[in-house]
Amino acid sequence: MILLKDLPSCFRDSMKEQLGTSFDDYIRCLSEKPVAGVRINTLKTDAEELFSKINIAHDQIPWMSDGYYVTDTSVLTKHPFYYAGMYYIQEPSAMTPVSWLAPEPDDIVLDLCAAPGGKSTQIACALTGNGYLVTNDLSASRCKALLKNIELAGIGNAVITCADPHDLENVYPEFFDKVLVDAPCSGEGMFRKDRAVLNAYHEHGPAYFAPIQKSVLSAAVSMLKHGGILVYSTCTFSRIEDEDNIDWLLSNFDCMSLEKSVKLLPHEVKGEGHFVARLKKL
Numbered sequence: 001m002i003l004l005k006d007l008p009s010c011f012r013d014s015m016k017e018q019l020g021t022s023f024d025d026y027i028r029c030l031s032e033k034p035v036a037g038v039r040i041n042t043l044k045t046d047a048e049e050l051f052s053k054i055n056i057a058h059d060q061i062p063w064m065s066d067g068y069y070v071t072d073t074s075v076l077t078k079h080p081f082y083y084a085g086m087y088y089i090q091e092p093s094a095m096t097p098v099s100w101l102a103p104e105p106d107d108i109v110l111d112l113c114a115a116p117g118g119k120s121t122q123i124a125c126a127l128t129g130n131g132y133l134v135t136n137d138l139s140a141s142r143c144k145a146l147l148k149n150i151e152l153a154g155i156g157n158a159v160i161t162c163a164d165p166h167d168l169e170n171v172y173p174e175f176f177d178k179v180l181v182d183a184p185c186s187g188e189g190m191f192r193k194d195r196a197v198l199n200a201y202h203e204h205g206p207a208y209f210a211p212i213q214k215s216v217l218s219a220a221v222s223m224l225k226h227g228g229i230l231v232y233s234t235c236t237f238s239r240i241e242d243e244d245n246i247d248w249l250l251s252n253f254d255c256m257s258l259e260k261s262v263k264l265l266p267h268e269v270k271g272e273g274h275f276v277a278r279l280k281k282l
Helices: 009-029 047-053 074-078 092-101 118-127 140-152 165-169 195-201 206-223 243-252
Strands: 036-040 058-060 067-070 087-089 108-111 132-136 158-161 176-182 224-234 256-264 274-281
Touching: 036 092, 067 092, 074 087, 087 118, 092 118, 092 176, 092 224, 092 256, 092 274, 108 118, 118 132, 118 140, 118 176, 132 165, 140 158, 165 206, 176 206, 206 224, 206 243, 224 243, 243 256, 243 274
Parallel strands: 108 132, 108 176, 132 158, 176 224
Antiparallel strands: 036 067, 036 087, 058 067, 224 274, 256 274
16 A cells, blocks of 8 residues: 555655646555456467466456456466466556557567566567567566566567667667567556555656666667557656657657557556557658
């Protein structure tokens, strides 16, 4: 449970400014249980087969045909199907960026900040064993988790890289049909789910992450084909990490056009906090 007094004053002030009269609704939702979800690995099974073998309460997530709300993940984390990679336990709002990226079979896709791999496995399901997925993370330790999840999911059309995004620019200039940047961020949208994120916020807040995000975005644009789609997402509410970064991108790259964006707030949707923007390279 997160209380108002637990929140940094700078965060409280920022959210009051953003939310206005709905600020109290947001604060109340922080005392509620985080929302849990599971996404079916359609490379291996489907919902009918899975839930016939695992008898747990589930409700479909409106924006995800293969995503389901569950009230308790304890059974799912212990079941043999979990270790066979037949599903991925994923927060419902976190399924949104890939649904907006909308990979299609035969697409060449880059997941630039991919570890631990939830969104990469979601992309692979959409590719249906076709196309080509490059799934990258800068951290060698996090890439180990990424590798494990790619292997568990049974993905054969992916290559895993551990590289600085600007090093990848030299290898893949204007190469990808679609690029996902699920950027490292201050994690304001995850406070309810993970108290450790709130604790880390005191040391590394929005001002720390915003320049990193701009750097990653610039590399992403250079690797995207003309006519390609870029989806930028964070799990934070900070304007300087979200809307301001999109404004910066549009100001510095006149080849990019914003198609749509959304800020998912936990008191308005059944999920944690997320920001998602979809852009096209002209």
